[in-house]
Amino acid sequence: MDLHFGDSKPTDDERAAVDALLGPPESSWEGADRSDADLRWARGGRAARDRRDLLLPGLHAINDRIGWISAGALDYLCRRLTVPPAEAYGVATFYAMFSVRPRPSTVLHVCTDLACTAAGAADLCAGIEARLGPGIHLERSPCLGLCERAPAALTVRAGDPVRTAVSAPATVRDTVLAATAPDSAPEEPPPATAVPQAGNPGLTLLARVGVVDPESLDDYRAHGGYRALRRAFDLGPAAVIREVTDSGLVGRGGAAFPTGRKWQATASQPDHPHYLVCNADESEPGTFKDRVIMEGDPYSLVEAMTIAGYATGAHHGYLYLRGEYPRALARMEHALTQARARGLLGPDVLGQGYAFDIEIRRGAGAYICGEETALFNSIEGYRGEPRSKPPFPVEKGLFGKPTVENNVETLVNVLPILTGGAQAYAAVGTEASTGPKLYCVSGSVERPGVYEFPFGVTLGDVLREAGVRDGLRAVLLGGAAGGFVRADELDIPLTFEGTRAAGATVGSGVVMAFDSTVPLPRLLLRIAEFFRDESCGQCVPCRVGTVRQEEALRRLGEGRGAAAAADDIALLREVGRAMRDASICGLGQTAWNAVESAIDRLGAYE
């Protein structure tokens, strides 16, 4: 690869940030000073190019240290990794958390998404803007996954090390203070505050949240940890897959694909190596269950990933973690270190001769990277654009190899399946929707948070448990890619089959309640803005369709009369249908769901 680099040079800080990740350069071909040997042979070839997957970590390293990515820094990183600068520029500009233009070292992300808007994010932003000093850059952000404590803000101050501070519920004063001095910002409340049922003996997935010390491996083991992995080693990989298949577990990320079938399909691929990817890029507006698990019970995910790797013949697992989750990142990093030190990860897990390790890769602000194939591209160092399927990931996934990708919640369900047996697990819930399910309840309720219920309870049961407030108008079920239901439809059973029959979806488990004080058109516009912002731009129906959808909703919000409204709604339906039919991936295919349901079920704009 004959690469061309410009004349921009990195600063010492930028070079140090990259070298801290990659080590010092070995030759002038990688950016060191030129030596005689460098003139006689070229370093490069496949070995150099094969480190492309370090591009995203490298961009993070620069952004974390400096706050933005300069031409010199980007070129230096490209030299180190033998990546064409144009492609790296394409990658850097793909992610919302990076900037290729100078900006202050402190960036304050204020969530303006659904739950936070309902909780007054607009006033918060205005107040912060009025009081924010120079040197702090305000970004209006999509959902930060802190809906139980809305409105939310996240400060990121670049430096060595990078500092972060979460303000939620955020007031103008606290947020400005946290942005000005992130080190002295108050600690976040413990994860258990996001679990109103914490300590309830009936819990399975959330049983340890708020009960164990999330930093202590011993505490985890004292509360039943690593029993499932021991059982897995006793059973052997094929029997583990059989248990998971018999349990009826299906994916909890939104698509509800049978987990056992996915594992079996990957395990049986002759091509090697196999990879395991845990999708923790939780970005669906209103979703925060994976964050709470990772913050409150991180070892359960480590154990579950180890089991999944063992069952599917993978020796390397990737945890793709949302970039906006600093505490989950810290907890998972700590858990991996502890597990490695105690032989629960590494060349010989539990002395069973099975090698497995987990690597964390951070997202950088792109909802689309939660799409399974976009996530592979993101890890590999390419733009996070979805691939066309077939081929499916079980055959050609990460690095073109057979890959199992599961959501955090899906994986932690494997633990009770192995400790209690498939039959006991399948006895929970309904015949077609087995096991427990987590719901992210937020909005107009007294006790927002993550709730665990067996499949089959009704929407009303969940809302009552969370203390739904009077004057309920609508519930957003399944997130921005899901749909609205009316306040008189609370008897919908929360199962895959029950929601489908009602024309709704469980999706990622979002239950967001809105009372009549929140103007519906503003919510719909926010959803449309979200999809327009988060479209990767690859296919026409989604790239332009999401723009046209937003424009039509904006016109509808202005109220131009009944005839114009009818025209715009007809236009929305036509564009929405083409997005659903002809987009490459689930983002475009679902971008019109919530708006459609609001028009059809709630009678928005009537």
Next chain:
Amino acid sequence: MTTTALGIPRRLLEFTIDGEPVRAPEGSTILDACRAAGTDVPTLCEGDTLRPRNACRVCVVEVEGSRTLVPACSRKAEGGMEVRTGTERVRHSRKIVLELLASSVDLSTTPRVREWIKEYGAEPGRFGADAGRVNEAPRVDNDLYVRDYGKCILCYKCVDACGDQWQNSFAISVAGRGFDARIAVEHDAPLTESACVYCGNCIEVCPTGALSFKSEFDMRAAGTWDEDRQTETTTVCAYCGVGCNLTLHVQDNEIVKVTSPHDNPVTHGNLCIKGRFGYQHVQNRN
């Protein structure tokens, strides 16, 4: 010695297109089969010398059992498949895709698009005068070719031709995201500061005229570009021993553009800067 590669004998798949039984060799795409059967399927991002990107979605067809429509250009045909190309559902998506494109970029130099807009009854104007457009001024930063991204439909063909599929220069990529995504060199710099080697193979594959010879761009601006008055002569490049085919587009006894036949087994339509742009000596009359 010249040999003709016959390839491995391939099994024939039997399936139906619009109810008619068809046979296509294993490995064919639905589009290949449609073309062989004489069924017209519109395409924009598909390129005869490139791997399918299925980004434009104008070639979508209905396949029995598939939840969504599928892109004909990249989906491999399978035995027993039932493909439908002219249903209301297919026509609706194609119409909307054409409307979305025509309302956001300038398709005035895109071949056949006017015909398809008519065929599918697309009305790009109905999104209103305020509909967002890709408003980009043409970038004229070198003497050889112009990048007019106001005409770009982001088909990725130029990126693929510049990258590992042909030229291996990797001078351009898609930068940004969503509606703000644009083709750009690193740091969005002028072409002259990039890795571009001016082979012009991106122009060769551009389906909309967003990339064009400076000569064509200037003549269009002056109103003198007239394809009806142009002749095309295919000859062999005189610069080196590879023997690339050149097709010289000549208007009023001046070479105005150089392309290369895509079916040439050596170059597949690709040239270098000399063959593509080095023709001035031919018309130097001093």
